Amino acid sequence: MRGGRLLTLVAVSVIFGAVGVRIAQACGCSLNWTAGNRAAHSGCTAGPISAGTVSYAGSTLWRHHNAPYAKGSNSDKDCRQDADCSFHDIAETSFTCSWKIQCYVDGVWVDVGTISGDCTGGNWDTTAYEPGKEYRAKCGTNDTPADGPGGDDAVAYRYSAGQTLWAPTVTSFQNSVATCPGGGVLHLEYTWASSCGHVAHLDKVTVREKVTYEPAYTAGGWHDMSHDGANCFTSSVADPTTLGVVGSDGTGQDNHGVPAMNGTWASYCQAAQVYQWATGWPSAPAADDESASWNDLASYTIGRYVENVGGWRYRITKGGWECTNGL
């Protein structure tokens, strides 16, 4: 019983104590923040966060690059009511910014990844993103929680203009080396560059040769170089021959070999060779994938001869190159 009275007394004291505090504050106003402005906020012009614009700060938007985005400065005013009941604008002094990449999918911009950045700009590593699609950067600007309660603005989003992400292409394809290493073999080497300036970024590109032999003597994908006995050549070769290397190698070699022979008489076999490149996603296309979009780089006719020029010899020609071997 005594204990119950004591508890009641303590509770009443606490309540009255609190009321006393509230009464004391009612003589002025408690500090109060609002993120926006209301009619009653005489003297305040506070509004939502004015976030700086977001813009792409690079040149062509290439895959496998770091894409820089610039961000304009942010500003924001919150309204604070002081103890004297007056209202004042208080400028935000710090913001946080978070960045995402969006992709345009079926008519809607969709968040597809998070990128690094702060309130001065963002940086997008485009390596893992499929080229050919349209992307934009999205920056969310928030005020910091150091304001008083009620001072938080909604996050303000700004977007860069949408841009196509480009896959680098093969450029400057050229012959760099030509040799006759012996035995009638013609050895050629080629180099190429990337439109983005970094040949290592051609990792989704295949550079291939496609060699098509004279078609009348091809069956089951194999070309009989004997041409039914008209030639002394006896080799049978894949027709077409499609072999490729990954574009990021930046160089390819091509050995043009000598067919096996059965005797020696005047013989000739011709092939059409084209060097091509194609790009793919998520992998570089297979060299024999004819559904890929192949782009021509250079075309040649390859001629293989057995001829008597005061002695029998084998001769191979391609473009302006030629190798011979006595028989």
Add this chain to the structure above:
Amino acid sequence: MDSSRHFEGKPTHRLSVARAVSLAIVLGVSVLVMMGTYGMADVRYAEPGDLTCSLLLTSSGAITAGEPVIARVEIVNRSSETIRIWSGGTFLDVYGSDGTLLASMPRPRNVMDFMYSTRDLAPGESYSKLLIVTGLYQFATPGTYGVRVQQLGLPREPAVLCENTVSIQVLPYSSSQLEAACDELFMPMRRHSSFGDVPLSTRAKALYSVRDDVVLPYLDWMAREWGDRYACRAMRRVRTSRAEALLAALTTRTDRVGDAARQALEMPLTSTSWDVEGE
């Protein structure tokens, strides 16, 4: 004796000092011109004994049946000079526990016009690449298998420069384990996050190599997200009614996804080096 006869190889002892000096200069210049014109390589091709090959299949040495397997191959130049190797010259073979050859990456044969790329390795330098073993052979049955890697030399009759064989234990099938393995490959694709040690295309090819309905949602995602005809072809390779139905549904679309699905119907199903080669 005139110089033309000399160049035909007729020996003479009456060569003057002046002529000898001129000849030496001409010969020297000729060699330099040839090297410049024809780009004579100063790096020799690797020969047997120059290289060692190592093969890492999985950290535990075991998988469950049907799981995708990615191997890391490391080729080291053990010689004392810089040597050149054929970049595409790494081949895999799979053997049963009794030594039976079960699958073999086809070696090039009768290639008359042979395009390839090379890589130079300094003494002690290593060259590492990923290969999708299940692009060649899917371990559908539990047991012990051997996987052999060979690095071949050039040109047309390539010698084996190095080889190594490791065994892999295949445990009984577990759909949950297979799904977990697929998930591990897939999640970085979906999140556009870091691919770690396994690049995107290697992950994709590893998923293409699975022959089980479990992989269909992943293939479906790749087909829809990227218009990936190889993912559509992988559905065909699964060869189940569910896979066929999924592909059939994609072929009815009129966008690039439908194009990819229809292209996949025309693609050969036979595995090639492309299915095995990672990055």
